[in-house]
Amino acid sequence: MNQLENRNAYMGLAGRMSKKRRRNVTLTIVFLMLLGAFIYCASKGFVLGTYEIRILRLCGVYSIAALSMNLVNGFTGQFSLGQAGFMAMGAYVTSLLIIPAAQKAAIYYVHPIVPWLKDVQIPFLFALLIGGLVSALCAFLIGFPVLRLRGDYLAIATLGFSEIIRIILTNAIPVTNGSLGLKNIPNTANLWWTTIVTAVVIIFLLRMMKTSYGRAFKAIRDDDIAAEAMGISLFKHKMIAFVIGGFLAGISGGLLGSVVGAITPNYFRFTLAYEILLIVVLGGMGSITGSVIGACIVTIAKEKLRFLDAGMNLGFVKIPPIDGMRMLVFSLLLMIIILFYRRGLFGSREFSWNGLFRIIRRIGAWFGRLFRRRGHPEGGADA
Amino acid sequence: MMILIPTWDTFLQAVANGLTLGSLYALVAIGYTMVYGILRLINFAHGDIFMMSMYFAFYMISIFYLPWYVAFLIVIVATGLLGILIERAAYKPLREAPRISLLISSIGVSFLLENFAVVAFSGIQRQYPSIPFFQNVISLGSVRVQRLSIFVPIIMAVLVVGLLFLVNYTKTGMAMRAASRDFETAKVMGININRVISMTFLIGSVLAAVGAMMWGMKYPQIQPYVGVMPGLKCFIAAVIGGIGNIKGAVIGALILGMLEILITLFFPGLSGYKDAIAFIALIVILLVRPTGLLGEKQAEKV
C-alpha cells in the first residue's frame, strides 16, 4: 500500500478512483434498478399475488422495527423491550390521522369518537411522521428517569410502559375505540412505501454509525465506564439512541396499521417485542444487514409455518390443530440461537460487495478442492 | 377526579386486602432479588415459573382430584425442580457470556414457557379450584375476611424469617451472601458457585410456588400470561426495597400491594389503570432514591 492510499484509508476516504469502488457503485445501482423494476412489476400484479406482496410489505415493517431495537440494544448496549408500545403509539396516531371522517363514524359505533378527532384527515406521510414523533416523545419521557441508571432497569421500565400503553388504548374508548380497535385503515402503505421507508432508515443508520456519534454509541456498548471517562455523556447519547429508536418504532407501527388495515390493542402485546427481539438476535446484535435479513426470514417463516397451528393430515395420522404451536417453535428458535449461536447470522458485520465476492471466492475454492480431491484418482485413471 | 371516602369497615377491609396482596408479591419478589443479587440478572422467567405453579396446582386438584395438601407438596417440589432445570439449561451455559445474552436467555425462557403453556394447557382461561379450608369467610369484629387473608401474611412471615435465618446463620447462606458480594472472589475462596446458584433458584421458585398457589385462590382465573404482570410488579417491588436485599423486597412488596389497593379504593375511577401504579412507583423511586429503600451504594470496580 503506498502512502497516499494509506492516508486515504485512515482519513476514511475510500480511495475514490479505485477499480473496486467503481465496481461496487455499479453493482449497487444495478441492484437498486432491479429492485425498482421488481416492485414496479409486483405492484402491477405481474409477478406476485396480493398475499405475497402483503408479506413483503410486512418484511419492510418488521425490518424497521428490528432496526429500531437493534439501534438501542445492539449498537448502544442498552436493553429496551418497549418496541410493542412504541409501535402501538405510532400505529394508533397514524391511523387516526388518515381514516376518513365517514369511516370513523362507522368504526366508533358503540361509543362515538371525540369531536376533535372526528374530521381530521391528513396526508399519509405527515401522519406517519407525527406518529413517529409522538413515539419519540414517549421515549424521551421514559428515558429521562430510567436512562441515568444501569441498563437492566430499562428492560423492565420499557416493558411496563408498553403494557401501560396497551391498557390506555383499551380504556380510552372515545379516542381509541377501546378493545374493538380500529379498522378500515386506508391501505396507503404499498410496497413502494414500505421499501422506500426501509431504505431511508437503513441509509440513515449506516451513515449514523459512521459518524462520531455512532462511535460514541459503540463505545458505550463496549465499556460505558471508559466511554464516560473519555468525556462521552452517557445520558445524552443513550437518550439520542433511545429517542431515535422510539421514532423508528413509531414509524414502523404507522406502516403496520396501514398494511394490515385493522388494529386492536392486543395486537401490541409485549410478545410482539419478543418476536422483534428474536429477529434482532437471529440477524446478529449490532448488524443492520442482520436485522433486515432476520426480519424477512421471521416474517416469511411466520406465514409459511401457519400449518403448524392449523393441524396436519399426514395420511396415516392426523395432527389436530394446536393453537400457538408456531410461537412455540419461534421461542425454541430464540433459545437455540442465544445458547448455541450467540452471534446470530451476521454478528456485528455488515453486508458489502467485497465481502460477498470474498465469500463467493471461498465457496469457489472449496468446490475446487472438493473437485480435485475426488477428481484426482479418476483423473489418474484417465491418463 | 372523584375521591371516594370509604367507611371505616371498607377501609379496614382494604388494608387487609393490601396486606394479603403485598404478602403474595413478597413471596415472588424474593426470587427476583436473590437471583439479581448473585447473577445481576432480571430473571424474566420468574413470573412464568409462578404461572406454571398455578397450572400444576390446577391439574393436581381439578383434574387428578388430589387433596389440596398433597397437591401443594407436589407443586412445591415440581416448581423447585423447574427452577433448577431452567438455571441449568438456560443460564449456566452463559456464565462467561456478556450479561446481555443472559438477559435475552431469560426472556427466551419466559417466551418459551408462555408458548408452552398455550400449547400444553391451551390459551383458554381456566378456573383455579376453590379450597374451602382457605376460602371460608370469618368475622373479625365487624370486618369479614376469607381465612386466606390471615393465612397469607402469616405464611409469608414464617417463610421469610426462616429464609433470613438460612441466609444469615447457615453455611449455605454465608456462601450465598459471599457470592452476591463478589462473585469472582467467592469462587477463588472455594465456594461451589454452581451449588449456590442452584440453591438460590430452588428457594426463589419454591417461594414463588407458595405465592402462586395462594394467588390462585384469590384471583382464580388462570391463563398462560397470568404470571407476566405480577412478575413485572414483583421485580419493581424488589427495586423499591433495594435490589439484592431480602428484607427490602418484602418491604417493597408490602408497600406496593398496599398502594394498589388503597389507590383504587380512594379513586375508583382509576381502577382500570391499577396496573400502571407499579410502574409509576418505579419511576418515582428511581428519581428519588435509585438504590431503593434499604439498598446501599455499591462500589463498581474501576
Added chain:
Amino acid sequence: MSVLKTENATMRFGGVVAVENLNLQLEKGEIVAIIGPNGAGKTTAFNMITGVYTPTEGKIFVAAKEDEETLIDITGRRPDRITSLGIARTFQNIRLFGQMTVLENVLLASHLRLKSKFFGAVIGWPHYHKEEKQMRIHAMELLERVGLAEFWDEQATSLPYGKQRRLEIARALATEPSILLLDEPAAGMNPKETLELTEFVRNIRDEFQLSILLIEHHMQIVMDISDRIYVLDFGKTIASGTPAEIQANERVIDAYLGVADDD
C-alpha cells in the same frame, strides 16, 4: 500555582474508609506520584478526582483551562464533565474499546470536543466533514507520537499489553487534557518498555504542557520521574515530599518501601 487540589477528600464505602482526608496538590507542569501498598486507596483517589465516585466528604478543585487562576469546584460532577474540564485518565486494568480499531479508540476521545450536532453529522454538513477530518489528522498524529501509527486499523485489544497501555495514553491525550492521571502505566510492560517509560512521560508532559499525577508500584520509575510523592497507607496520607525525602522517611520504609523490595 496549583492546577489540581483536593481538600480533605474522604471516601467511605459502608463502614470502610477507603481514603481519608486526602490533601493533594498538583502544581502546573509537575509530575507527582501516589504510592502505597495494595488497597491503600490510590485508585479510589483517582476515581474521586475523575468523578467515578463522589467523595463522602471534602472537596476537589481544578484550575480552569482558560484562566488558571480560578479554581473550579468539581466535587461530585459527572466523569464526562470533569474530562471536558481537562482531566484525562488511563486505567489500571486497561479499558480499551475492544470492538473498535486503534484509530477509532483515539477518535472516540475527540468526540467531546465535537461541535457538530447529531443531525448535522448524520446528514453530513460540510462543517462536520471538516471536523471529522481534523479529528482524524489529530488522532493519527497522536498515534504517530506513541509509535502506534502503523497499527491504526487493527483491533485495539489485539495489541500486546505494552502497546495497549500506550494506546490508552494516546486516547487520553485526544481529549485535550491539561492534567493526565496515569494508573500504573508500567504494569505489564517489559523491562525495555519500562525503561523508556520515564523518558516518554517527561516528553509528553513537555510537548502537551501537562501536569501529571500517576500511581505506580515500580519504585525505580517513581523515584526517577516524580517531582513529588504522596504515600498512602490504609487510606491515610502517611508522607509526602520529594523522592529523596520519601526514601529517607522511616514511616514510609516501615509501611511500604521495606516490603516492596521483596516483590
